[in-house]
Amino acid sequence: MSTPPARRRQLRTWSPARKQELVQAVSTDSDYGPELLDLASNDYLSLCRHPSLIAAAEAQLRCSGVGAGGSRLVSGSRPVHDQLESELAQWLGREKVLLFPSGFQANLAAVKALANRHTTVVADRLIHHSLLVGVQASGARLRRFVHNDLESLERLLLHCRSEHPDARLLVITESLFSMEGTSPRVHELATICERHGASLLLDEAHALGVLGEEGRGLGFGERRVTMLSGTFGKAFGSGGAFLACNGELGEQLLQESGAFRYTTALAPPLAAAALAALELMRNNPDWGQTLVQRSNTWRDRLVEAGWARPTGSGPILPLLVGEDQQCLNLQRHLELSGLFTAAIRPPTVPEGSARLRLVLHRLLPDETLESLLRALSDDRVS
Template structure:
């Protein structure tokens, strides 16, 4: 730890919601007491403090208590768990959905169900750490390909099939990469996987609720996507996660997944809030597209102001700064202007690509972009 450079040392800061759902206030420091507009969290649709979600969580709290008290296979299952699983399966067009307490656990379970020591996993170089840990735990052989590079995937698939025609293959990617704001060409990727008899796992954590038809994610309706993982701690404004797949693999998860079996069930109030969020998202299928359109406007203005155009078209807009300390300086600069964003530094992102990760929310005031551009110009 002594060798860790000061500009790369992480610090915990505690926040409390301030009046107005788009603002957060630093807790415990008089010097940081002014509320800041939230451009950092993943609450894309602004549902975290939505009255419908709060009411649903409170009602379930009265019915079921704070926690489930046991795993789903012991005494932890509640009617609300089954209700959310069924609603999600219907919304996503999948046979089976299983809930998990966290996205990390869900991804571990997904890899364990789809790969073992006889399998080779081909993974995008920028996939989430939880997926890499899952591959390591499975004992599978890992081969990584350049970010969103279809040609690299094709070459790896062909090489694996030529070497061992019957070897199980699994391709792993995300539909919206959380630090890049980019998305793969999933239609072409699914075609490659079908051609080479490879399973495909897509982590939809950051896309669900925002991207794809009516916010159903970019994997929705694509033939050849074996399993998707998703979370409720982002656009759904709650907590917990899920896996969605076919009947056979759903039963494999239920019968053999340690990440599902040996953990206390997702807290019922969080489940109820996620179910309420899903119903709101289904009732407002245009919310995600509105956020996408706003993100394009922001990208246009940032590019016009001289910044490298943030990649992608979703609500995550990375502004590449380069050096760690320069990114931290930009973070503090924006905080002085009343905007909360966080400098993302290695090892979370590649060396030399420290950045500000700007995140759009549906409930940001209209003047936020003007404030941001003015603050960046002052630096």
């Protein structure tokens, strides 16, 4: 495919040295090749191309091979798995961490560990599909509260207790919602769960590395969070996932979770890369807060340009467009301006709320915001 004229003009403004400087901030997923600035992926800390991660993965590749070759309880365990679990547990202040090949798999395991057919699950209306599948697999009853509305949550818990006084209750939410950019007030939410005797599962997939004290998530230090789930495919720049909990729940997962016991272990090179990412986060505890501050500057400027303020305060900025085709047209226009974004449409979001999901990354060039604002103000955008 030939490069459109508008795209060629954009490329000529970048010298070869500048292109090399931006290599960790670009996307390779567009029809136009690797020159589009990435405003779509979840690589929040720009680590997926970091030399330390690549070197760690390569060393482990040569040491252990590409894959683990078996489940953790048969032949798949490697020292790097144990080291990553131990370091993560220490960083998060949890007794036990178990690794999983994917976040979807980890969430299935988490829900099934905390719920069964005698449980009522009370979940935020916008939780990830993997968590909903986990609820279905557990056989639990599902009730859903209004997104991040703690009054709605408390009303539902009171109702559930009146209907089934002795039932197990599990509340499920996320610390950073991937299509909304919003976060709950975790401390208050945990207090409500404690008051009603409910367990709390917190999906930290999009928050870890960015939100909370030194990027350790919004559940850090909150002992009333029963279990945390997290992934390495976002801020960690690698792949795979984990669950973090107390020792008793960790042993239960080890002994009973089919999602852990009966799957090939996380590929050792991915585990090594995640371990390298964790070390970088520890050595740069301000990365997340700096990114949050930058994202709020973007929100302010978008409001000044006439757009509704993107919800939340983290690096995910949903730019509400409304109509599906208009959103697709805007995505295409931004691509022609050198910016790779994602148009999010139903059924991922409700009808009439199509949006551009803008994502900030640590190494985005300073001039990216001005490029975005110019493209959004272009007369050709309809």
